[in-house]
Amino acid sequence: MENYDAVVKLIVEALQANLTTDKKDIAEEIPVGISNRHIHLSQADLNQLFGEGYQLTKIKELSQPGQYACKEMVTVCGPNGAIEKVRVLGPVRNKTQVEILEGDCYKLGVTTLTKLSGDLQGTRGITIIGSKGSVQTTEGLIVAQRHIHMTTEDAKHFGVYDGQVVSIQINSLRGGIYNNVVIRANDTSALECHIDTEEANAMKVDSLTKIKLIK
Numbered sequence: 001m002e003n004y005d006a007v008v009k010l011i012v013e014a015l016q017a018n019l020t021t022d023k024k025d026i027a028e029e030i031p032v033g034i035s036n037r038h039i040h041l042s043q044a045d046l047n048q049l050f051g052e053g054y055q056l057t058k059i060k061e062l063s064q065p066g067q068y069a070c071k072e073m074v075t076v077c078g079p080n081g082a083i084e085k086v087r088v089l090g091p092v093r094n095k096t097q098v099e100i101l102e103g104d105c106y107k108l109g110v111t112t113l114t115k116l117s118g119d120l121q122g123t124r125g126i127t128i129i130g131s132k133g134s135v136q137t138t139e140g141l142i143v144a145q146r147h148i149h150m151t152t153e154d155a156k157h158f159g160v161y162d163g164q165v166v167s168i169q170i171n172s173l174r175g176g177i178y179n180n181v182v183i184r185a186n187d188t189s190a191l192e193c194h195i196d197t198e199e200a201n202a203m204k205v206d207s208l209t210k211i212k213l214i215k
Contacts, residue, residue, distance in 0.1 A: 028158075030148060030168075031211040033192045034200045035062050037104060038087045039074060039128070040097045040117075045137070049074060049130025056090040062148060063192050066091065076100070077127040080109025097140045098126055101198050105143075115142040116182060144196060147182040148213070149189040158213055161185065167214040168193060174204040177214065 046054050050072065057071040072088040074099060083104060096122060103117040105112060113123055125137040148166075151196050155161055168178050178199065200206070 003114055011163055030128055030150075030191060030193050030213060032200070032205055032207070032209050032211055034205065034207065035099070035144065035194055035196050036087070037076075037083065037100045038089050039076070039099070040089055040093045042096045043092045044178060045096045045135045046092055046127070046137050046141055048133045048162060049128060051132045056092065058090060062089070065188055065189055065190060074128075075129040076108065077129060078108025078110045081107045082129075083107060095120060095140060096128070096135070097142065098128070098137070099142055099144045101196055102143050103198060110141065112141045112143055114145050116145045116147060116184070117142075135171060144194070146180070146193070146195045146199060146202065147184050148191075148193045150185050150191045152185050153184040153191055154167045154191050155183065160213070160215065164215075168211045169214055170203045170205060170209065170211050172204045172206075172209055174202070176203055178203075 019062070041049070057125055058068045059071050060069040068090050070088040070090050073085045074088060075082050075084045075165070076086050083100070086098075097117065100108070100112070108126070110126070112126065115123060120139045120142070123139045124141050125139055126141045128135045128137065147210075148168075148169075150158070152162075160166060160183045162183055164183045166181050166183060168181050170176060170178065178195070179195070195205065
């Protein structure tokens with residue numbers, strides 16, 4: 001009987017250890033959001049493109065709180081070409097920001113900088129065409145830097161801080177490691193790693209893929 005009790009105890013301990021490991025693995029995984037080219041508009045530019053006093057039409061909530069996709073789309077024009085049906089995301093911002101893919105630069109005939117959203121210093125402008133008019137911006141064209149949104153509590157959990165540059169590991173069929181991923185931690189974000197469609201395609205990432213953070 002003593003041997004039986006000892007065996008049962010060992011089995012229970014092993015099961016508990018496995019459950020603890022599984023929970024730890026899950027806690028360390030971060031969901032991925034894949035971004036296509038899109039645009040954020042100021043109210044002044046929205047008025048110019050769609051008419052005075054125009055209001056955006058929400059069609060879908062996005063993963064980040066307060067962000068949403070809109071019915072409205074625009075055409076983005078460069079010296080060598082144009083890209084139609086670029087989705088507008090809401091709500092309106094203080095400054096217009098156009099986020100394109102690296103490959104779009106060749107079609108448009110432009111060079112641009114890889115930047116975090118909101119950091120427009122040194123960026124170039126671009127022509128935007130809406131249903132009622134056009135705008136020539138003086139700045140705001142970027143290729144988005146890959147980043148991870150999280151709360152300050154998430155940051156404590158992962159042992160990172162806002163603005164820190166980390167690497168991520170992607171365990172997909174064509175997975176690997178992406179470096180130069182910026183932590184964006186504040187109290188209004190939802191935990192999610194943002195990469196663009198080119199980066200996702202390169203490593204065969206989809207909406208079900210999760211990543212692990214490497215410091």
